[in-house]
Amino acid sequence: MPIQYYIYFCLALFSIGIIGVLTRRNAIIVFMCIELMLNAVNLLLVAFSKLHHGTALAIDPATTVGTDGQLFVFFIMVVAAAEVSVGLAIIVMMYRNTHSVDINFLNRLKN
Amino acid sequence: MNAIIFSAIMGVVMMFSGIITEKKSAISFVAVVALFILLAANIANTYGLCSISINTHDLLHFSKFGLYFNSILITAALIFVLLSGSAVEKVGNYAADYYALIFFVLCGTSILTSFNGLLMLFLGIEIMTIPLYILTGADKKNLKSNEASLKYFLMGSFSTGIMLMGIALVYGANGSFALTTPAAVPNSAGVIPVSFLLVGGYILLFVSMCFKVSAAPFHFWTPDVYDGAPTVFTAFMSTIVKAAGFFAFLVLFEANATLLGPSWKIMLTFVIIATLLIGNITAVFQQSVKRMLAYSSIAQAGFMLFALYTYNDLAKEGILLYAVAYCLATIGFFAVLVKVKDHSFDGFNGLAKAQPVLAFSAVVFLMSLAGIPLTAGFFAKYYMLAAVIKSGGSFWIVLVALVFAAISVYYYFKVIQAMYFKSGDPEIMEVSSGYKTAIVLVSLLVIAIGVLPSIVLNWFYF
Numbered sequence: 419m420p421i422q423y424y425i426y427f428c429l430a431l432f433s434i435g436i437i438g439v440l441t442r443r444n445a446i447i448v449f450m451c452i453e454l455m456l457n458a459v460n461l462l463l464v465a466f467s468k469l470h471h472g473t474a475l476a477i478d479p480a481t482t483v484g485t486d487g488q489l490f491v492f493f494i495m496v497v498a499a500a501e502v503s504v505g506l507a508i509i510v511m512m513y514r515n516t517h518s519v520d521i522n523f524l525n526r527l528k529n
Numbered sequence: 530m531n532a533i534i535f536s537a538i539m540g541v542v543m544m545f546s547g548i549i550t551e552k553k554s555a556i557s558f559v560a561v562v563a564l565f566i567l568l569a570a571n572i573a574n575t576y577g578l579c580s581i582s583i584n585t586h587d588l589l590h591f592s593k594f595g596l597y598f599n600s601i602l603i604t605a606a607l608i609f610v611l612l613s614g615s616a617v618e619k620v621g622n623y624a625a626d627y628y629a630l631i632f633f634v635l636c637g638t639s640i641l642t643s644f645n646g647l648l649m650l651f652l653g654i655e656i657m658t659i660p661l662y663i664l665t666g667a668d669k670k671n672l673k674s675n676e677a678s679l680k681y682f683l684m685g686s687f688s689t690g691i692m693l694m695g696i697a698l699v700y701g702a703n704g705s706f707a708l709t710t711p712a713a714v715p716n717s718a719g720v721i722p723v724s725f726l727l728v729g730g731y732i733l734l735f736v737s738m739c740f741k742v743s744a745a746p747f748h749f750w751t752p753d754v755y756d757g758a759p760t761v762f763t764a765f766m767s768t769i770v771k772a773a774g775f776f777a778f779l780v781l782f783e784a785n786a787t788l789l790g791p792s793w794k795i796m797l798t799f800v801i802i803a804t805l806l807i808g809n810i811t812a813v814f815q816q817s818v819k820r821m822l823a824y825s826s827i828a829q830a831g832f833m834l835f836a837l838y839t840y841n842d843l844a845k846e847g848i849l850l851y852a853v854a855y856c857l858a859t860i861g862f863f864a865v866l867v868k869v870k871d872h873s874f875d876g877f878n879g880l881a882k883a884q885p886v887l888a889f890s891a892v893v894f895l896m897s898l899a900g901i902p903l904t905a906g907f908f909a910k911y912y913m914l915a916a917v918i919k920s921g922g923s924f925w926i927v928l929v930a931l932v933f934a935a936i937s938v939y940y941y942f943k944v945i946q947a948m949y950f951k952s953g954d955p956e957i958m959e960v961s962s963g964y965k966t967a968i969v970l971v972s973l974l975v976i977a978i979g980v981l982p983s984i985v986l987n988w989f990y991f
Binding site: 421425428432435436439445448449452455456458459462463466469470483484486487489490493494497500501504505507508509511512515516521 | 648651652655659662663666669670672675676678679682683686687689690691693694696697698700701704705706
């Protein structure tokens with residue numbers, strides 16, 4: 419498949435994530451949309467990695483050029499897991515105090 | 530490498546110190562000792578005395594500038610713990626864990642002052658911000674703290690998502706995560722092809738870095754988060770973390786600003802003017818001193834962005850001096866604010882009568898933030914603007930910055946006016962004589978740097 423398909427697909431996923439973050443009011447769903455954004459990036463990185471590796475292979479069959487993109491994906495996964503553990507703890511903490519996970523509640527601070 | 534390894538180890542040591550002893554003052558003492566060790570390790574690394582070196586395959590690059598900047602940040606953290614250690618103990622029952630998180634943040638800042646690729650940039654920013662989400666929500670029973678923490682977390686991970694998309698697009702164009710882009714080969718007609726992936730990627734990176742350093746129009750989370758977080762941790766994250774963010778911003782775009790062509794200057798000018806405008810004008814209308822400081826930190830970010838506008842030596846010296854001046858003054862003023870129970874302007878009424886020493890130090894810190902001569906803030910602002918003029922940049926942007934600096938005098942002096950010229954009975958927590966001595970020493974340091982800025986800058990060259 420041409421790389422453009424991957425780029426368009428990932429940008430679409432990413433945009434869905436952004437729209438979700440900006441419009442949804444449930445903290446958990448906002449959180450899931452952020453995860454969607456990160457996963458769109460993961461997919462794009464893997465696609466690019468394959469592309470660069472493929473072009474480098476044609477020149478030198480023993481090359482490792484382009485594999486670092488896939489390594490980056492593992493880093494993103496680890497960091498995202500750390501973020502999930504902290505984020506869910508924060509949401510639980512808020513739920514204990516207010517019995518809701520609605521982020522409209524956040525507007526109180528402005529006054 | 531020393532600072533990264535030691536700060537991670539010290540974080541673990543702090544967690545264990547919480548198991549061994551219940552005494553909070555002992556925990557603060559351990560933190561101070563650990564920070565001294567960290568500072569010594571980093572300075573030893575700067576001069577190559579005993580540095581651990583690991584082959585990182587060009588992921589990290591240790592320059593004199595970065596190591597010196599890191600020393601400044603660690604020193605600021607040391608002053609923060611010495612001054613506000615007692616306030617950190619009062620936030621909750623987990624003093625050892627707060628210190629551990631502070632050390633993990635310092636690990637992130639050490640990575641950010643030495644990164645040499647987009648992978649380490651991403652890891653540094655995440656290691657720095659994830660502990661901050663927890664510190665923001667440290668006051669678990671307080672609703673404001675909860676809200677601030679959730680808001681910071683959602684906005685922070687949202688901007689991380691944008692940053693990652695930028696990195697992925699840059700990777701697609703370059704084929705590597707290196708900072709410098711391989712020079713594009715002109716095509717047969719002599720035109721250098723523009724890679725949309727590259728330009729789009731760097732614009733997304735720019736947006737996400739603006740988020741992290743709270744530059745307008747991506748500043749909206751800052752006032753709420755700084756206002757809601759426990760006051761001590763606001764002092765920490767509005768100084769050390771922000772300065773490290775600026776350093777990363779500078780290094781990232783020092784290598785790549787030319788890529789965006791003339792539109793880079795236009796984009797940056799817009800961001801600088803918007804940041805100065807929104808920060809200063811909104812700060813004028815605040816009722817709470819803490820919230821005013823949040824907006825003033827946005828305004829100060831506008832000044833620090835001038836270092837990105839010009840990359841000459843003067844701008845590098847300027848960002849060093851600005852980091853020192855801003856960290857000292859903000860940490861010092863927050864140390865006064867912690868002791869005042871009512872954070873509104875009226876809460877400061879008559880402070881000069883009740884606590885003359887605290888009030889005097891507060892005046893020095895506020896004057897430094899406003900950039901009055903004989904304080905460190907003056908030379909910081911002077912170097913920034915001189916760098917713009919030296920690089921032949923537009924003169925009108927300097928004039929705009931000066932006008933906004935004049936506006937900032939108004940809201941800083943409103944606090945001084947409340948302290949000295951209004952009568953009242955401020956509610957103040959108990960202030961020990963050691964605390965007073967420490968705070969006066971910091972204010973004397975601010976004045977010393979204001980008279981002789983070379984005491985900061987000379988170290989950069991030796």
